[in-house]
Amino acid sequence: MKRFWGFVKKEFLHIFRDFRTMIIIFVIPAAEILLFGFVVSTDLKNARVAFLDLSGDEITRQLSEKICSSGFFRKSEDLLSFNDIDRELRKNKIKAVIVFEENFGSKLIGEGKAVMSIIADGSEPNMASLVTNYASAIVADFNNRLIQTSGSVNILVQPEVRMFYNPSLKSHFMFVPGVITIIMTLVCALMTSITITREKEFGTMEVLLVSPLKPIQIILGKVIPYFILSIADAILILILSWFVFGLPIKGSIILLLAELMLYILMSLSIGIMISTISKTMQQAIFIALVGMLLPTILLSGFIFPLENMPKGYDWFSALFPPRYFIVVIKNIMIKGTGFLYVWKETLILLFFTVTSIWLSIRNFKVRLQ
Amino acid sequence: MRTILYLIRKEFLQIFRDKFIGKAIFAVPIVQMLILVPAVTFEIKNVKVCIIDMDMTAESRGLVSKLEGSTFFHVRFSTYSEKEANDLLHRGKCDLVLQIPSGFGKETGQGRQGKILASVNAINAVNAQLSWAYLSGVIRDYNLNIIAENAGARTLAALPQIQVTNRYWYNETLNYKYYMLPGVLGILILAIGFVLAGLNLVKEKESGTIEQINVTPIKKYQFIIAKMIPFLIIGLIDLAIGLLIGKLTFNIPFEGSIALLFLCSAIFMTALLGVALLISTISNTQQQYMFTGFLFIIIFVLMSGVFTPSESMPVWAQKINLVNPAAYIMRINRMIMLKGSAFSDISRDIYSLIIIAAAFTALAVNRYRKTV
């Protein structure tokens, strides 16, 4: 045991001596949290729209002003003819064109009907549907007022809304937990798989294997320093997201830390598993980064809600542990729920941890034989 | 030139000698594209609703059935207990709780305003806003119906109305696969190039093979270019495979010029490999490279506007994006493939990319030291 702790200490010194790696381990997550807390957002803001106003009357001017003063849209140069639409959209200068038909105002007053069409750039479907929805909502509001002023009828049902957990509708509430998860997953898996394959590639693993240390002790010795570093990292991220984004920790901090440790342990075990199946650092990094980057971003519910995925993907994304951890963090931090609400996810994460450790040991033994 | 060819040959030999990497550079993108492209959509359907109908009148039931009639909402629960509804929201069993207080029917029946309350899980702000927008739409229709009934059907037509029609150009059905494929493809190429090219150079440093190279009269630019070209070629092959899969399995439209797309991708890859090699010239170990590289990959990808609109980013972030090669290629890919944009439409982006590519490559050459 004493020999083992000596080994851990040596590994620790090894990491600390590589000053640059140390900086990187702490600076990167911090930088990323800051960057993405501010940058990554799916909110509609200042989307450029152009108007093709074939009528040019008082009402169309009012309406276009109302659309642009909402903060969601920004007015781009007016178009003069239908032919301009394709040209402008293809240059990617605008997201949509709003067309008012000819004699819009007089039709609206005379016939009681006028048509406004929104031509949105469907190559970004999300943007397109946000644009049409928001613009339609603004027009609907305008309609309501028209009805009220013209017919003196009351709008009867008046809905009121409460936005739970995130009253100001900030997108960091969605993204900060996601970024924490991505960073923890990839950094931990990368760190462990690199550190172990490095020994293999440079032949120093053999030296360790003939030492009186047991293989399991060698692996643990390499992983424990990273485990401690990762926890420090995670705490740094939590403090940053609290101070900078006001992301609350509504639930129990102890529970949150325990879950974090479990998740870090799991990511480290995945890293170990990767290192048992790769011969060189290049292979390990390829698996940990190229293989895991996109699934972690896309199948974790970080940006794209899981509920929206097509049928059959439920079981598939179930194979990617980040999704469970995002649920856990959101529940504990933002909703403030207790263990009763996350026990299922916790159990699944535990299962992933045990499985990857078991697979690593098996692969390791196969190697040695 | 001949020297570069010898070096390129060597790089290719080494890449494919590693059986795993040789297969993975093609297999990983294919598998990921097939799986990930159809997986992802922002399209919201099945918002799970819990109803608390304390009113239980014809009017309240009318509103609920209106809600059930929309394809968007899915009434899963109905309860009389506010506590139970909140718990369902808490546990994520429902996304929206609609509460109709008692007296709603009476008020609206007498032509007065009846209030209802919607509680939305807003952790995902966009989903919340969209759900709310749809709910407002349903209620608006409901209102108009009542107004029309009250006023008699004859006058409904007389109510002034602006009708809104939506058209989605280039992707009429808002098929998300069309949107995802160019993006996913771009990211895969980025990750492969970044990881392999950068690691390759650092590995030579770490294992000492670079010393034998450095003592030869090889020019610095020759060495850097020879490190770029193989990964550039691999990236373009991956792109070709990806496009083929997109055409065959997802029937992605291809409006613009394929040659232009490949040209832009080649410039993008050059810029990217320039950054990768620049980082690797200043890293001593593969570990150092990978952590720095990881930072850049994440920044490039998440800031590129591939999954989230870059217009929503703060102004300073958009300025940073001016030097982010990924931001250009994500835009260009979609413009060429889906909108058929021609060279003249994207010329400014192409020139910017060329400048970025030239600058990073020059920096990498400059930072590469042939002395120890």
Added chain:
Amino acid sequence: MTDSTVISVTNLVKKFGSFTANDNLSFEVYEGEIFGFLGANGAGKTTALRILSGLLTPTSGEVIVAGYNAKKDPEKIKKSIGYMCQKFSLYPDLSARENIMLYGGIYGMPKVLIKKRTEELFEKLNFREYGNRMIAELPLGLKQKLAFSVAVFHEPKIVFLDEPTGGVDPITRRQFWEMIYETADRGITVFVTTHYMDEAEYCDRISIMNEGRIVALDTPEGLKKKYNAKSVEEVFVRIARPVNNQPHPPAPSHR
């Protein structure tokens, strides 16, 4: 052996921060000779060798190799030299043939010539069966012989060998030196560092380094005579030991 100078070093100093690795070295190497750099680990041999081959820039002093100044034109020097590092540095995941093809190509040799010489080389070394195997799979002795052959494959004017026989068995070392002799016979100047004293006996001239300085430079015979020793090893022990009564005072401590 002719008397024309191919390497001329005057007052070479190389400092790394406050540490002086090469302290005021001056020497000349003549065409076609085997010049040995002898010294303990850390004596500054590798540093000097790297400066001569253009891998390091000298702090001060004049270094002329194959007619070019090492400070101003290191890249021109590289055209006329061959180099074998202390650490084996051919590509382990390429075969011998592929490594030779690469380096031959880099030095601008025509492909046909590369192929012809490769065959000759393999014939000579009895290497044919290993030619297509990954270098990583070869035994150390073969690897070292191959690394040397690659270093002289393009027929450079000078070849620099940094501890070429480290960790190699005695028989292979013997064969290795035969290859060195053969190379010198072809008129290629051989500049070799070693800490094996017996190898020093094989050199035409040797220079003994200690703590960054050259403390002796002569033919092995000349040195033995001067220090009244039976072997170079004895000479070395006498000079390199920091004892007060030695003929050359030790370098003043730099730290």
